[in-house]
Amino acid sequence: MSKIFHPLLALIASSTDRELAKYVEFLKHENRILRSRLPKQVHTTADERRTLLRYGKVIGRAIEELVSIVSPATFKRWIREEKSGRTKTKNSKGGRRKPRELRELVIEIALKTGFGYTRIIGELRKLGIKKISRQTVRNILKEEGIKPGPDRTSDSWSDFLKRHGETLWGCDFFSVKSVTTKGIRDLYVMVFLCLQTREAIVTESTEHPNSTWVCEQTQKFIEQSRGRDAKPTMIIHDRDGKYTKEFTKTLQQSGIQTNPLPKASPNLNGRCERFIETIKLECLAKFIIFGKQHLDHLVSGFTSYYNTCRSHTARDHLPPIRELPDEVVVLSRDEIQVVSHVGGLVKSFEQKAA
Known part of the structure; x- marks a missing residue:
């Protein structure tokens, strides 16, 4: 059996x-x-180490293939320390977490100033706080996911845009094919765009975008934006050869600085580029352009619609130069009308005039 x-x-x-x-x-x-x-390094408590030792020692040498929370050498060191009766004790002078108020102060200084941990130490010393080391500040920042190095003080492009707000404008050119008596010609248009409100000011077109034309259109932009509260103070643009010294001088005479962007960096003027894409896709691509007057008429009509009627996500779904009413208005269907723009190409819903 x-x-x-x-x-x-x-x-x-x-x-x-x-x-x-x-x-x-x-x-x-x-x-x-x-x-x-x-994280690459996981810190274990004494109880956790004892648990790992209790179940790991009986496995034998196979633990070298199984253990992953620490290296096999560390696990063997734990075994030796357990056998010898020696345990790693923390320094009584350190190792204790700093008070919550101090940790919050370190984080607040880092977020509001962008300082690295060395300069944060300096701010704490000025406040009379001495019992905190550079390494402790570094650890606090790392625990909060804040980069502790001093290079955080370098300015970012998004911070630059926010700081200048409504007074920062972008400038760019675009061209459109036009049917003329002389054949198909390229017509050039100059665009100025407020990077915060997204308001667009578009110039008259030309077949010859020379320095004289650029300066004339720039002067018209200055005159059109002169009476507003937030007047332009800076224009960013690429390094197109049409931005001549005369262009810069024209702006400087009105107290407007220019900021040429680095080469091969179209994303830095992406909002202006996005407006150009919008006017081309939503308007100009749907027409055959017959000459300068036709193009100027279409561009003017669409720009007016864009500024006053077309919603924008960056403006909380409001048009660039329209603010949300103070009071919530409840309208009946009879009080709403459909308004056509650019010869009926685009439409918007508006409240009927009283």
């Missing part, structure tokens, strides 16, 4: 071992995925 059951028991045991091996293999891959989502 024993000869019959012995192979059967061996088969059952081997089958169980194979199933366990599959379980272990799955858990190893799952643990590897989970570890990839965690």
Whole structure:
């Protein structure tokens, strides 16, 4: 009888071992995925180390392939320390978390100033706070996901745009094919765009975008924006050859600075580029342009619609030069009318005049 059951028991045991091996293999891959989502270094507590030792020592040398939360050498060091009775104790002078108020102060200084941890230490010293080290400040910043290095003080492009607000404008050119008596010609248009409000001012077109034409259109832009509260103070533009010294001088005479953008960086003037794409796709691409007057008429009509009627996500879905009414207005269908723009190409819904 024993000869019959012995192979059967061996088969059952081997089958169980194979199933366990599959379980272990799955858990190893799952643990590897989970570890990839965690920081490279995971700090364990004393209780956690004791738990790992209790279940890891009985595995033997196989622990070298299984352990992933620490290196095999660290795990062996834990075993040696346990056998010798020595445990790693923290320095009584350090290792304790700083008070919450101090941690919040460090984070506030970092976020509001952009300083690195060395300059944050200087701010704390001026406040009379001495019992905090550079490494502690660095650790606090890293725990909050704030880059501790001093290069955070470098200005970002988004911060630059926010700081200048409504007084910062972008400038760019675009061309359109036009059918004329002399054949197909390129007509050039100059665009000025407020980078915060998205208001657009578009010039008359020309076949010859020379320096004289650029200066004339720039002067018209200055005159058109002169009477407003937030007058332009800076114009950003690419390094197109049409931006001559006369162009810069024309702006400087009205107290407006120019800021040429780095080469091959169209994204820095992306909002102006986006307006050009909008007027081309939503308007000009739907017409055959017949000469300068036709193009100027279409551009003027669409620009007026864009500034007063076309909603923009950056403006909380309001047009560039329209503000939300102070009071919530409830209108009936009879009080709403459909207004056509650019010869009926685009439409908007407006409240009927009283």
